[in-house]
Amino acid sequence: MSRLPMLSESAMTEAQRTVASEIAGGPRGGVRGPFPAFLRSPELASRAQKLGEFLRFGTSLPPRLSEMAIIITARAWSAQYEWYAHAQLARKGGLDEAIIQAIARRQRPARMAEDEAVVYDFCTELFERHAVGDSTYSRAVAAFGEHGTVEIIGLCGYYVMVAMALNVAQVPLPPGEPSPFAD
Numbered sequence: 726m727s728r729l730p731m732l733s734e735s736a737m738t739e740a741q742r743t744v745a746s747e748i749a750g751g752p753r754g755g756v757r758g759p760f761p762a763f764l765r766s767p768e769l770a771s772r773a774q775k776l777g778e779f780l781r782f783g784t785s786l787p788p789r790l791s792e793m794a795i796i797i798t799a800r801a802w803s804a805q806y807e808w809y810a811h812a813q814l815a816r817k818g819g820l821d822e823a824i825i826q827a828i829a830r831r832q833r834p835a836r837m838a839e840d841e842a843v844v845y846d847f848c849t850e851l852f853e854r855h856a857v858g859d860s861t862y863s864r865a866v867a868a869f870g871e872h873g874t875v876e877i878i879g880l881c882g883y884y885v886m887v888a889m890a891l892n893v894a895q896v897p898l899p900p901g902e903p904s905p906f907a908d
Contacts, residue, residue, distance in 0.1 A: 824841065
């Protein structure tokens with residue numbers, strides 16, 4: 726059971742009901758993941774869902790790459806629910822299963838397209854060093870421009886916040902879903 730489960734409609738304030746309705750009526754189609762926790766602060770929930778909507782559905786990156794950045798983030802934080810949700814979306818977006826499984830094992834995938842290698846190296850370096858070196862940065866800008874590179878930073882940052890909320894709230898995996906990580 727989550728520490729911060731979904732509030733019943735009768736327990737919500739008007740502001741919480743409004744934000745919950747906005748989230749459920751948007752492209753997510755429901756209030757799940759970090760949003761039951763975020764609803765405790767309706768203003769945070771509102772702003773987070775709008776930023777998340779852009780990062781999930783509106784960046785210049787194809788889903789294969791944006792979801793790759795998200796699952797790298799989920800793995801860096803061992804956020805099981807985030808991984809559960811976004812590994813599926815990575816597969817649907819066209820990311821190879823071998824890449825997904827290598828990331829789950831905290832290993833550099835053996836075979837990646839060049840754009841995938843850039844995303845992997847950029848995100849991994851950012852999480853390991855809390856910075857990105859000149860060579861990695863230059864590769865990202867060459868591949869995605871400054872625009873896309875900043876969006877990768879935004880994906881990592883937003884999904885760290887999501888991972889923190891999921892981990893603190895102890896959002897469980899769906900019943901019967903095995904842990905995606907060995908550790």
